[in-house]
Amino acid sequence: MTSKAIIFDLDGTLIDSAPDIAAAVNRYLEPRGRGPLSAERVARFIGNGPRKLMADILADQKLPVDEATLAEAHATYLENYNRHPAALTEFYANVREDLALLAERGFRLGICTNKPHALTQKILSLLQIDHMFEAAIGADAVKDCKPHPDHLAAVWQAMGISPRQVIYVGDSDVDRMTAQRAGVPFFAVNWGTGADVAVEPAFRLHRLADIVAHTEATHDG
Template sequence: MSQRRDALAFDLDGTLIDSAPDIAIAMNRLMAELGRPEIELPAIRRMIGDGAGTLVERALTAASVPHRAEELDIYLKRFLAHYEAEPVRLTRPYAGVLETLAALRAAGYRCAVCTNKPQRLTDIVIEVLGLAPYFGAILGADAVKNRKPHPDHLAVALTAIGATSAQAVMIGDSANDVAPARALAMPSIVMAYGYGRAPLSELGADLILDDFAKLPDALRKIDAGL
């Protein structure tokens, strides 16, 4: 019988929470400052996942805002100021997240968050939404030297909860979650409802779920060797 993998690393946006509506509000406040029309929510969803800087660069490009590389930090700071002013107006955990995390904690799982969201915003959102008690470690993009998809981000998150890759599973929604798991020889699960841009079938995840509440059963399948 296989040993249970009792350490879980979770992506945040598109996996645990639907934050795109608040991200879109903040981004469109920046667009208004720049005299550009609003970017629609579906387009914003497709821009999320690679860190705030990449998000802003994609939005500027989509809105045809001329910009040099050295100007990106200015736009990023303006976007983050808008976002930090109201980060959880519309953001909510996905259905089943709170209940499932509670069940996993009761079952003895060690859990960490491994996200490309800035640490300050990550901490605010997780605390306000009542998710903080379920995680032994919360590591945003700027909490580590190399963020996802670099495996160091995931490895540091696991170390913070006293786990090794042999004891762990990565749960996310995109290639940025699957790639570091594969680099560490870990199984991964992706959520079909998330923000990933690549077709799910191309990611190479061990399992694809359409409902977070199905996660405990999926973990049992992984422990049983699928």
Template sequence: MRTVIFDLDGTLADTSGDLLAAANHCFRAMGLGDVLTAADAGVALRGGRMMLSTGLERVGQMSDATISEYYPVLLEAYADAIDTHTVMYPGAMEAVEALKTMGYGVGICTNKPEGLAETLMARLGVRNEFASLVGADTLPVRKPDPEPLFEAARRAGGTPEACVLIGDSDTDRKTSANAGVPSVLVTFGPSGEDMAALKPEALLDVYSDLPTVVERLIGRN
């Protein structure tokens, strides 16, 4: 079976608001106030450690020890309010349903911790629409190592060499390149204007185009 594997943050859902809130919770605990703003959505989608390092650099207090200390605090704060602001991108689930109707297996490969990803997708009411979910800690390695992508494809009922990765970052582009499979990078996220420079096999402006793009890249089952 051919499979379509999605990144989560910045690809299926805009999670930046809740991620930024969790980071600012940490900065307030440090006595720094709210350091990150909505303009840092692109930073948020690169993960908790990136948010902490960016904020600390901004106020001239960069410290690896501080990042290590507050990363668990950030994860706890995020878990407590994981779906306050998060929304699925327009047309995402309609595209997923169309792909399944066409016979593709559909899964998720994210660098969000698996437990948080499972919780978020369940809270959004869409977890059961995906045959697999592989997170940052599901395996000993994470993206851009290709093995999490391969595992997501296998768990979705497919073979690793017959998948396509839908993502929004250089990490996703590197993952697909390392796996030797095509990537489709979305242009509607915070870093959308940077995606063309990564030279993916396709760019995606709207989710309604995805079934056609996938069929062109990997054929049909």
């Protein structure tokens, strides 16, 4: 494998944002006599962008899912989330250290996430890791978001690299399908919802630094 660039999903892969997302969801639900929902329950619905998140939450809570209600829920959720986007968010174990290690080993880093683009930039800045990534592209900055391969392609194009240099790391079947459709290798993390994603053992990451050993072994072979 000649990959020297790693593009990551964000939520559930690098950061545990479910507590902040759940808080924003609950600020919408509670005045309507629903919730509160735990972060673990809300995490089941994360990964396909905020509109789909709220559509699934409304259905789960047996609230109307007509277009007007969904539009209001989507807008209110985003307002809530934008006010407190990283108050409860934490890195998964070893992630911050491993990102630094990967950069030191010469890997170029990017992000492909179904989180809104401006919100992605804000959270990366608040967490003080925005400088680590050459490109970070959210769902509304592209015509077709994940699992469409063009979303992932937009990231490597912004980085000025070839898909032959890229591996993609995520925690969901959406991420796996995105990589497969884009024709790049996929690694699943073993945290978030990643443990439920079906990959070969060699493509299961127990920490991000495992990528180094895998790429070196593949290259040597």
